Amino acid sequence: MPVEKPWASDDNIALFTDLYELTMLQAYWREGMTDEAVFSLFVRRLPETRNFLLACGLADVLAYLDGVRFSDASLRYLAALGGFEAKFLAWLADFRFTGDVWAVPEGTPVFANEPILEIAAPLPEAQLVETFVMNQIHLATVLASKAARVVAAAQGRPVVDFGPRRMHGTDAAIKGARAFHIAGVAATSNVLAGRLLGLPVTGTMAHSYIQAHDDEAQAFRAFAALYPETVLLVDTYDTLAGVDRAIALARELGDGFKIRALRLDSGDLAGLAVETRRRLDSAGLQRVEIFASGGLDENAIAALVAKGAPIDGFGVGTGMGVAEDAPGLDIAYKLCAYAGKGRLKLSHGKPILPGRKQVFRAGTDNGATGDVIARAEENLPGRALLAPVMRKGKTCPGAVPDLPESRARAAREIAALPDAARGLEPAASPYPVAVSPTLAEYRRAVAKSVGG
Amino acid sequence: MPVEKPWASDDNIALFTDLYELTMLQAYWREGMTDEAVFSLFVRRLPETRNFLLACGLADVLAYLDGVRFSDASLRYLAALGGFEAKFLAWLADFRFTGDVWAVPEGTPVFANEPILEIAAPLPEAQLVETFVMNQIHLATVLASKAARVVAAAQGRPVVDFGPRRMHGTDAAIKGARAFHIAGVAATSNVLAGRLLGLPVTGTMAHSYIQAHDDEAQAFRAFAALYPETVLLVDTYDTLAGVDRAIALARELGDGFKIRALRLDSGDLAGLAVETRRRLDSAGLQRVEIFASGGLDENAIAALVAKGAPIDGFGVGTGMGVAEDAPGLDIAYKLCAYAGKGRLKLSHGKPILPGRKQVFRAGTDNGATGDVIARAEENLPGRALLAPVMRKGKTCPGAVPDLPESRARAAREIAALPDAARGLEPAASPYPVAVSPTLAEYRRAVAKSVGG
Numbered sequence: 001m002p003v004e005k006p007w008a009s010d011d012n013i014a015l016f017t018d019l020y021e022l023t024m025l026q027a028y029w030r031e032g033m034t035d036e037a038v039f040s041l042f043v044r045r046l047p048e049t050r051n052f053l054l055a056c057g058l059a060d061v062l063a064y065l066d067g068v069r070f071s072d073a074s075l076r077y078l079a080a081l082g083g084f085e086a087k088f089l090a091w092l093a094d095f096r097f098t099g100d101v102w103a104v105p106e107g108t109p110v111f112a113n114e115p116i117l118e119i120a121a122p123l124p125e126a127q128l129v130e131t132f133v134m135n136q137i138h139l140a141t142v143l144a145s146k147a148a149r150v151v152a153a154a155q156g157r158p159v160v161d162f163g164p165r166r167m168h169g170t171d172a173a174i175k176g177a178r179a180f181h182i183a184g185v186a187a188t189s190n191v192l193a194g195r196l197l198g199l200p201v202t203g204t205m206a207h208s209y210i211q212a213h214d215d216e217a218q219a220f221r222a223f224a225a226l227y228p229e230t231v232l233l234v235d236t237y238d239t240l241a242g243v244d245r246a247i248a249l250a251r252e253l254g255d256g257f258k259i260r261a262l263r264l265d266s267g268d269l270a271g272l273a274v275e276t277r278r279r280l281d282s283a284g285l286q287r288v289e290i291f292a293s294g295g296l297d298e299n300a301i302a303a304l305v306a307k308g309a310p311i312d313g314f315g316v317g318t319g320m321g322v323a324e325d326a327p328g329l330d331i332a333y334k335l336c337a338y339a340g341k342g343r344l345k346l347s348h349g350k351p352i353l354p355g356r357k358q359v360f361r362a363g364t365d366n367g368a369t370g371d372v373i374a375r376a377e378e379n380l381p382g383r384a385l386l387a388p389v390m391r392k393g394k395t396c397p398g399a400v401p402d403l404p405e406s407r408a409r410a411a412r413e414i415a416a417l418p419d420a421a422r423g424l425e426p427a428a429s430p431y432p433v434a435v436s437p438t439l440a441e442y443r444r445a446v447a448k449s450v451g452g
Numbered sequence: 453m454p455v456e457k458p459w460a461s462d463d464n465i466a467l468f469t470d471l472y473e474l475t476m477l478q479a480y481w482r483e484g485m486t487d488e489a490v491f492s493l494f495v496r497r498l499p500e501t502r503n504f505l506l507a508c509g510l511a512d513v514l515a516y517l518d519g520v521r522f523s524d525a526s527l528r529y530l531a532a533l534g535g536f537e538a539k540f541l542a543w544l545a546d547f548r549f550t551g552d553v554w555a556v557p558e559g560t561p562v563f564a565n566e567p568i569l570e571i572a573a574p575l576p577e578a579q580l581v582e583t584f585v586m587n588q589i590h591l592a593t594v595l596a597s598k599a600a601r602v603v604a605a606a607q608g609r610p611v612v613d614f615g616p617r618r619m620h621g622t623d624a625a626i627k628g629a630r631a632f633h634i635a636g637v638a639a640t641s642n643v644l645a646g647r648l649l650g651l652p653v654t655g656t657m658a659h660s661y662i663q664a665h666d667d668e669a670q671a672f673r674a675f676a677a678l679y680p681e682t683v684l685l686v687d688t689y690d691t692l693a694g695v696d697r698a699i700a701l702a703r704e705l706g707d708g709f710k711i712r713a714l715r716l717d718s719g720d721l722a723g724l725a726v727e728t729r730r731r732l733d734s735a736g737l738q739r740v741e742i743f744a745s746g747g748l749d750e751n752a753i754a755a756l757v758a759k760g761a762p763i764d765g766f767g768v769g770t771g772m773g774v775a776e777d778a779p780g781l782d783i784a785y786k787l788c789a790y791a792g793k794g795r796l797k798l799s800h801g802k803p804i805l806p807g808r809k810q811v812f813r814a815g816t817d818n819g820a821t822g823d824v825i826a827r828a829e830e831n832l833p834g835r836a837l838l839a840p841v842m843r844k845g846k847t848c849p850g851a852v853p854d855l856p857e858s859r860a861r862a863a864r865e866i867a868a869l870p871d872a873a874r875g876l877e878p879a880a881s882p883y884p885v886a887v888s889p890t891l892a893e894y895r896r897a898v899a900k901s902v903g904g
Contacts, residue, residue: 127660207799236798334660344663
């Protein structure tokens with residue numbers, strides 16, 4: 001029984017939108033409202049456990065904007081759904097994104113209310129893309145921001161992404177592996193992410209391999225014969241007995257023993273790591289490393305590091321893979337200008353800064369001292385964070401640097417943040433973000449014009 | 453600049469696996485370990501804020517098992533990655549899933565340690581599929597379980613899925629819409645989920661539509677002219693002024709005013725709903741409903757319902773879409789038999805029940821009173837929850853009922869749970885789940901055989 005697999009693809013991605021976007025599009029089309037709109041994507045508030053967010057996901061947004069089309073099958077579905085005129089569907093058949101986009105580069109730390117990207121395009125175009133653009137930036141930013149904390153906690157020890165099995169679907173696992181890489185994660189277990197994105201992939205062995213053999217020593221021997229430089233998982237039955245079996249294998253194989261590390265996956269990881277290290281060292285196996293996994297997140301890793309647990313690397317799954325403490329951000333994509341006029345809304349607790357904007361980050365090469373959100377045409381001290389990444393629907397050269405460059409940027413930009421912002425604990429005083437006097441005055445004027 | 457879109461597809465889904473699965477597969481292949489393995493998928497512990505989980509995701513698992521193949525491009529990638537012999541890759545080219553699967557039907561409430569599905573297949577086949585099978589059951593079960601709570605809180609008022617923009621990627625949004633539907637959500641805003649899965653789609657209007665017009669009254673008038681039975685969003689500038697503008701439009705249009713509802717999206721929803729209801733009623737618009745959205749989850753909805761807020765339906769986004777309070781489950785896929793012998797591991801805090809199993813749910817037609825996890829061949833009082841869904845790699849007829857049936861099952865099975873299990877608060881005493889004496893004895897014997 002072949003079942004159609006409900007996956008997003010080039011053929012159908014134009015329908016990855018909320019129904020109201022299409023309903024509004026038809027209204028804009030009928031009303032002739034095709035002047036330029038500016039939408040701004042930003043996060044209203046940071047989660048309590050984030051001192052900064054690491055912007056990510058732009059590559060997928062640009063690839064989508066470059067190619068979004070309504071296929072015949074998608075148009076037939078909309079016709080069958082009802083509520084759409086044939087002429088409007090014919091107009092949708094020719095839909096292309098022809099707008100401009102400005103964005104902060106992937107791997108840039110951002111704060112509340114700072115635009116991550118802004119889109120200027122004919123209103124229907126900028127409206128339709130809302131759902132996908134938000135979905136992808138949200139996903140990658142949630143995951144990169146979490147991973148940056150895990151990487152910081154590991155203090156230079158490699159962190160490996162073990163998340164695919166419990167991340168939210170295939171798209172999250174693939175895009176997440178990329179976001180983790182930009183945030184400094186060393187490698188992923190996700191083979192498809194390796195193929196599609198060129199990420200380094202890695203892996204050890206599972207309990208099932210040990211269990212399927214009649215005894216643990218035999219399983220170690222067989223795996224080491226095939227993969228001499230592998231990592232042996234030692235906690236299937238009794239962790240320290242597993243360590244002793246690995247040491248026995250080293251005695252058995254002599255110079256042929258090239259195992260890189262032992263993996264601990266359960267129990268008191270700190271205590272087990274100390275005893276494992278002691279036994280390995282006593283056996284002359286100082287070069288064999290200890291790798292830990294099992295329910296880890298930045299707090300667990302920080303605690304292990306603080307205790308001085310002799311652990312050389314960490315495999316991190318669910319906690320990072322679903323960003324367990326902050327899986328959702330208060331992200332918004334809001335109209336801030338239309339037909340040359342600044343726009344905002346006055347809804348309780350949901351402010352908008354009108355018009356196109358820029359963010360200036362002040363500070364020396366060694367450190368960022370604060371940001372100012374300004375009108376796009378202002379020229380203030382500090383680095384301008386938003387740059388053009390798409391012009392008239394075409395991605396600008398260099399808009400999406402290769403992954404090593406984005407990863408290096410993230411490392412550099414995070415290092416430049418004040419200590420408190422880089423720490424795992426909520427910063428006593430948040431990183432300073434101001435609104436420029438010119439933008440504040442413009443906001444007041446626009447608010448007045450809509451009755452605020 | 454066309455950028456390859458990193459999406460899962462039929463062509464590449466075989467690589468949606470952890471690297472160690474392939475490493476182990478090559479070892480099994482080399483060692484001739486192709487006897488039948490049984491793997492069991494279950495959740496070790498329920499999150500504190502879940503009294504039950506709603507099993508979901510089987511349809512996608514069966515579709516995958518039915519069709520999983522290594523494409524030439526995938527095999528070329530593995531060859532380039534290194535570490536795999538050409539003969540092993542040739543063997544992978546012929547890889548098919550030929551095993552048997554038993555599962556609880558989608559929409560069945562399950563508890564800690566109860567198998568959601570069990571796979572019996574040659575060891576390499578059952579091993580390779582671990583990552584995808586876990587990923588999809590985890591995703592759908594996380595989201596269905598959350599949605600069941602939101603639906604329960606709404607006490608019969610329709611709940612609409614507004615999640616796509618903040619769910620974790622496209623796959624989560626599509627599969628999530630299906631899981632929400634099974635859990636009782638009335639409709640989704642996700643058009644692609646509508647196309648791919650035949651789900652009911654719905655939507656209202658966004659703030660941007662109001663903002664793009666020079667005044668709110670004009671925006672209401674234009675939208676109502678095109679969509680007479682739509683829902684008007686009234687909180688863009690001042691909620692009660694928006695309500696008054698909708699009432700003014702009703703006076704203006706007379707019998708032509710067919711607006712179904714007003715939507716409140718910010719502020720004190722309970723207070724605003726009361727005043728909105730009062731103004732609508734005073735204007736003779738008793739039939740116009742009130743729809744609420746904005747940061748809602750089951751607790752917020754329960755509070756609104758408890759206050760008697762006159763709200764007729766709820767749009768729920770992020771809280772449900774990322775299952776904010778419990779985005780990850782402690783789900784496991786564990787080897788429990790190989791080559792006719794029960795298998796387990798003794799890792800601290802991570803128990804396994806060996807061998808193929810069955811779950812018997814005792815109780816009358818009106819209520820479930822407790823479950824017993826037993827060996828597969830036992831015949832105990834109560835309904836057996838696991839049924840064959842795939843035989844020799846072919847999906848069994850009826851294994852995946854149509855969506856209305858799964859949705860009806862979920863409603864019926866949840867209704868049959870004890871009150872405490874159905875409640876939003878953590879149950880004072882958890883739903884009773886026992887291990888049968890026969891299974892317990894078998895577990896002791898297997899543990900002894902591996903040194904436990």
